[in-house]
Amino acid sequence: MDYGRLGQPDPGGSSSRSLTNDPTRSPKKSRLKLLLILAATLMVASAVSAVLVVVIRNRADSGGAAARLQSRHPSQAMSRACSRTRYPTLCVNSLLDFPGAVTASDKDLVHISVNMTLQKFGRALYIASEINNLNMDPHVRSAYEDCLELLDDSVNLLSRSLTSVAPGGGGAASTQDVLTWLSASLTNQDTCSEGFDEVNGYVKNQMSDRLKDLSELVSNCLAIYAAAGGNEDFSGIPIQNRRRRLLRNEKEHKHFPVWLSRRDRMLLDMPVAAINANIIVSKDGNGTYKTIAEAIKKAPEHSDRRFIIYVKAGKYQEDILKVGRKKTNIMFIGDGKGKTVISGGKSVQENMTTFHTATFAATGAGFIARDMTFENWAGPSKHQAVALRVGADHGVVYRCNIIGYQDTLYTHSQRQFYRECDIYGTVDFIFGNAAVVFQNCSIHARKPLPGQKNTITAQNRKDPNQNTGISIHACRIVAEPDLEMAKSAYPTYLGRPWKLYSRAVFMLSYMGDHIHPRGWLEWNTTFALDTLYYGEYMNFGPGGAIGQRVKWPGYRVITSSDEASKFTVAQFIYGSSWLPSTGVAFLAGLST
Numbered sequence: 001m002d003y004g005r006l007g008q009p010d011p012g013g014s015s016s017r018s019l020t021n022d023p024t025r026s027p028k029k030s031r032l033k034l035l036l037i038l039a040a041t042l043m044v045a046s047a048v049s050a051v052l053v054v055v056i057r058n059r060a061d062s063g064g065a066a067a068r069l070q071s072r073h074p075s076q077a078m079s080r081a082c083s084r085t086r087y088p089t090l091c092v093n094s095l096l097d098f099p100g101a102v103t104a105s106d107k108d109l110v111h112i113s114v115n116m117t118l119q120k121f122g123r124a125l126y127i128a129s130e131i132n133n134l135n136m137d138p139h140v141r142s143a144y145e146d147c148l149e150l151l152d153d154s155v156n157l158l159s160r161s162l163t164s165v166a167p168g169g170g171g172a173a174s175t176q177d178v179l180t181w182l183s184a185s186l187t188n189q190d191t192c193s194e195g196f197d198e199v200n201g202y203v204k205n206q207m208s209d210r211l212k213d214l215s216e217l218v219s220n221c222l223a224i225y226a227a228a229g230g231n232e233d234f235s236g237i238p239i240q241n242r243r244r245r246l247l248r249n250e251k252e253h254k255h256f257p258v259w260l261s262r263r264d265r266m267l268l269d270m271p272v273a274a275i276n277a278n279i280i281v282s283k284d285g286n287g288t289y290k291t292i293a294e295a296i297k298k299a300p301e302h303s304d305r306r307f308i309i310y311v312k313a314g315k316y317q318e319d320i321l322k323v324g325r326k327k328t329n330i331m332f333i334g335d336g337k338g339k340t341v342i343s344g345g346k347s348v349q350e351n352m353t354t355f356h357t358a359t360f361a362a363t364g365a366g367f368i369a370r371d372m373t374f375e376n377w378a379g380p381s382k383h384q385a386v387a388l389r390v391g392a393d394h395g396v397v398y399r400c401n402i403i404g405y406q407d408t409l410y411t412h413s414q415r416q417f418y419r420e421c422d423i424y425g426t427v428d429f430i431f432g433n434a435a436v437v438f439q440n441c442s443i444h445a446r447k448p449l450p451g452q453k454n455t456i457t458a459q460n461r462k463d464p465n466q467n468t469g470i471s472i473h474a475c476r477i478v479a480e481p482d483l484e485m486a487k488s489a490y491p492t493y494l495g496r497p498w499k500l501y502s503r504a505v506f507m508l509s510y511m512g513d514h515i516h517p518r519g520w521l522e523w524n525t526t527f528a529l530d531t532l533y534y535g536e537y538m539n540f541g542p543g544g545a546i547g548q549r550v551k552w553p554g555y556r557v558i559t560s561s562d563e564a565s566k567f568t569v570a571q572f573i574y575g576s577s578w579l580p581s582t583g584v585a586f587l588a589g590l591s592t
Helices: 031-062 064-069 076-083 088-096 106-131 138-165 175-195 202-210 214-228 262-269 292-298 561-565 569-573
Strands: 022-025 279-281 307-311 314-316 321-323 330-333 340-344 360-362 368-370 373-376 388-390 395-398 401-403 409-411 415-419 422-425 427-432 435-439 442-445 454-459 469-473 476-479 492-495 503-507 533-537 555-557
Touching: 076 088, 076 106, 076 214, 088 106, 088 214, 106 138, 106 175, 106 202, 106 214, 138 175, 138 202, 138 214, 175 214, 262 330, 262 368, 279 292, 292 307, 292 321, 388 395, 415 569, 422 427, 435 569, 442 454, 454 469, 454 503, 469 569, 492 503, 492 533, 533 561
Parallel strands: 279 307, 307 330, 314 340, 321 360, 330 368, 340 373, 360 388, 368 395, 373 401, 388 409, 395 415, 401 422, 409 427, 415 435, 422 442, 427 454, 435 469, 442 476, 454 492, 469 503, 503 533, 533 555
Antiparallel strands: none
16 A cells, blocks of 8 residues: 555655566566466366356347347346446446347346456456566566466456356355455455556556456446345445354354364364474474475465464564465464564565565465464565465464554455454554454554554455455454554554445454544545445443544444344354364354
8 A cells, every 4th residue: 555545644755666668578487387377277267158158049049030139239137237236338238248148037147247257357367468578677577466366366266156156056155155256356456456556657558458347347247246146235234144054053163163174173272292284394404394485385286185384483584475376275383473483574665566565475265374473574664564465265363473564464355364363563554355353363553653643454345245344353452562652643543444345343342542532544535434334333441432433424333233243253254154164263243
């Protein structure tokens, strides 16, 4: 996030970035590998698409010549579906170009919209790779590589969605699974576009052309699917997981969330000495490898079984560490907070995107981290500098320190759970667009740069159909000693709206007196004040008083336990009942 967009003063001055993009091609060793990945991805997408096209074409052919004569006019079903979207003209025009869409039923249009969107993303990924060999300024290269990674991730998410909504498909995926995957695809595209916000030149223009309309297309797809699935919004709150089966195990799993296997629950409760790790990382050579990067590289891809990497005590300062999308069900175990430390110091001051600065990043589904510290020591003067970025579905971070200043923890996308963690920062230090619950965590505000204000959350829900938000439940909101001594000069706020439908709640949490009486801070004058959803429920402590809180249309003091319960683990992130199998103790409902 950038100070110019965030409305906070930049004491260091704005960093102008001169671009020297040269359209002259030079060989890159990753070119062949990238094209092979793209080709494989497109083959999978095409295979699924071909089956659906046959189904729809058969229906279209049964309509005969009359249907073909009307092929450029939307059907009633198409008009109904597109009327529910935020971009109805684009919706109609894009569906008209898809074979058989004109004669498709309302139900058919759900998977047609996903299919069409998947094909657009696959094509965008393929043609975006064509400029991979251009010479690029480091910041431009950073933004470009982010986009390729995010597009690849979105193609995977859309492929899974298509398999779930196609005729005869579905499998174990629930409505909330598909909403999560579509929401994440939209977030990915938003992140990709933002990476180019502060740059100009040939590459930006080329990418803008290749990525045109993708965000709007996936938004439309999400709206059509949400409407078909009966997803509703109650004052901005998703009424999710109404099926009582998701609550039936609440008593049985009082101390363990239901989304993880019994073995995972045991792993999270078991002493390190009793765990048989697959890989041991030790700086002194008394392990399988000396570096975490080597361990990640050796971890299997697409694993459906838990793979454990034990990182012994020590400070590990390596380059960018990333558990990629293909590295699924990886669990990292350390020797404890402050003992096993993963450390880095990258920041946007090094001409890279915020997304790229993460000391440690995880996007592989089923990622778990336990008893570790993730830190970014760049300091407040370096501005955006991420310690931990998570875009892994069903991600769990348990008993960890996450330490930084601005943009410490990037809860980027999908479903996440944090328990008994200590999170330190200044400006927007918990940010992103995941569906995430923090429970029994301590959130530490630090002293920022002169003239800055602390903001704990910056949630960037962009679309009303995204099932995302930040829920902070039964936590402690405290000030670090450096801030405590100067808190009158550096007010701390619970959050500010990064995007139009920003959503964050604080429930049953202790708040210190460093929290400003207004509670929440504007992003930019009146932006999003009537579309956001910010809520507080039964918080306590000197900073929890609500008498002087903001009077924005989107802010509410929650008085109903039913409304507050929508943001508990049981309703906000249960999805496919994934959490209990992690073994992390949790509160399913509101009560302690």
